[in-house]
Amino acid sequence: MMKTKLLISAFALTLAQPVLAEGQNPIATGAAMAWQCAPCHGTNGQEFLEAMPPLAGMPVEQFTKAMIAYREGTRPAIIMDRVARGFTDAEIDAMAVWFEKQPLKQWENTSLNEAQKVNSTGGQK
Template sequence: MKRLAPLFAASLLTFGVQAQANEDLRFDPEAMAWLCAPCHGTQGRELYESMPALAGLDPEFFTQTMLDYREGRRATTIMDRVARGFSDAEIKAMALWFAEQPAEQWNPEELNHAQ
């Protein structure tokens, strides 16, 4: 197992370099949006009153907010670390995807019946 660790690390590094070099890389914004679901709800629909809904947000607002988090221009508890995980192109793709989602709040009764 110890001998496989350097190979695994090298393969991750190679993948990262290839992904950065490929300007034509296609993003799946819906798959990336699932990373937001635990706090912001599925498809960006508000799940908790304390977390803002992302569905229906203006894409320029979403993009600028994420960039501000990533660059440390906006105070946050965790979003600065989350935003650092996305490239400019990924943030823009998610912004456009969330803007297309209907801005509606989850019904708490809907959550209770799903269990």
């Protein structure tokens, strides 16, 4: 009886997992990963401080090149080199696409409705 329950539980977990090609690991969405940037770059990348440039509206190619350069140590950084090492190319691409879709404006000027729309859709449309 216990083996049957264990087998059924294992089967249910297998069905709940996303289908992936062999050897692939699932990645979080660009929106989910972008929240890691919020403490320095502001909510949705909308911070306007000289030391921390906004990421909202940044073109995909610019974001991707910067993150890869930080990760490879070819771009000077105080902390971004260590942060970037934690992301794969696919994760960097996902964040780049998400940030490019965000409106470039100060977060303080973003309405609650706009913020909720960003959080529910993963980006502005």
